[in-house]
Amino acid sequence: MTNRESGPNGQADQSFKTSESSSVDVLLEDVSAGYGTRAALEDVHLEVPSGSLLAVVGPNGAGKSTLLKVMAGLLRPWSGRVEVLGEPPGRAAHRIAYVPQAEMVDWQFPVTVEDVVTMGRYPRLGWIKRPGALDRLAVADALELVGMAGHRRTQIGSLSGGQRRRVFLARALAAEPDLFLLDEPVTGVDATTQEDLMDILEGQAKRGRTVVATTHDLACAAQRFQRVAGVNRTVVAQGPASLILDPEVLAKIYGGHLLVVGGQTYLMDDAHHHDEAAAGERHFHAESESSGTHRGGKD
């Protein structure tokens, strides 16, 4: 069912109890999740080692965003065990920075670049307190790191696609999290921006922080990430990033979307659309509470 590259099962179970000292930041065991009665993910097993840079790849509607939402504690799984930073999902929220897809954001909202990045500091500020000198410093550093220091007073709607992604990464950086959960952080950006953003994420991983990012860009996943998880309604493969250069693994992830011509493998994945995320958004509040026990399961 699942193709587990590393870590014997026994060790995974062990880490559930002594997780604080273990080196696994995210652990999913037999997890199923979905919206309403529609299952998006089934029987997921996934381990994300601390300090790793993990790309989540897979075709449209494969459940990549859903996987990220389960890790972020935004979607309660129907079944299975989830442990994030050694705690049940949502419990370690102040150590997590989640960045939604660009399509989920209202870009006409009256906030500037600096306002958005400062929001990254809000959760650690606590109630009533206003951002102080330390927060302003963290915001300035994050803006400097993503190369947006010159745009701090710009309203977010007048930014380019690449600049928007830079700003949201800066918000995540300002939160100084132990775990980054990024939904399509380099989708629709130019090559320079992609390189810059990946350099930053690499730097974070080197400092022991863990990065999980969904992406459609297999070349980027293979070259710039350390690890990869192939998703198609479940995690069908996980291991070092070079894994997805294997045509057999690609066939498992992409199924019918793959075309092999004369020894060359071509991926027929259409440019991404976000039906899955949009539907999930609509159903989340209505369903997450009531769907504790029943499972769609048939498709």
Add this chain to the structure above:
Amino acid sequence: MDPIGQLGHLLVDPLGRAFFLRALVAAILVGTVCAVVGTYVVLKGLAFIGDAVSHAAFPGIVVAFLLSGPYFLGAAVAAVGTALSIGFVSRRTQLRLDTAVGVVFAGTFALGIYLYSTIHGFVMDLMGLLFGNVLLISYGDLVGLVVLGLLVLAVIGVLWKELLYATFDPLGAAAAGLPVELLEYAFLAVVAVTIVVSLKAVGIILVVAMLVTPAATAQLLTVRFGRMMALAIVVGIVSAVVGLYVSLWADAASGATIVLVETALFLAAMALGPRTGLLSRLRREN
């Protein structure tokens, strides 16, 4: 008499009368509170909920009258209860939010009319309830409104940044550990109390304008959240004061006059606004 002196008389003379002073304080309070809360209402797209909650206050007012309690207490209980149940229904059932709002909205208003029609004799001012008459506000009511208004401002003062984050990016805020669902309920309760504060000034039917129009006007003029709220407050207060004087001079309904001033300011912002303004668009085309 010179024209300036005459204008001075028109502005100053009413201030000598207690009823006008009370009305002025109430109108300024309503303008401020509605602008602050309305900024979030506009950005969250909750105008329709505001309208529903104000109609839901009606049965509460009638019941308060039947029990001879203060009207704003009855209104507050009914409005807050309705706001929270709309939030609950939309989160926990398959119904679309606007459907849930539509059902609640008509049902509660019908209950109010039903109860009202059972009261015999001409004891309650229905027109005043529906369209407001701030010039008739009593001292006791004014004290109640000031307390409720300050309560709303205090709650927003405590929650402003969490509400801002949850409004802008609910997923990011929830993942970072903010209690987004709780904030939503708290905000709905705040909207309900704001509406209760505004009822005497503009009445059930027109409250939604106080909540939405100043914030919408401000949004046409700025792209910064803080300035949007500040501008909305200015629009709210100016409309309240100007509207009150005009209604006195013209002997017209005060609530409707205030809302008309707000609408005029909105139209002016639309015509002259820096980004969306018709004038700047014409200038760009030349």
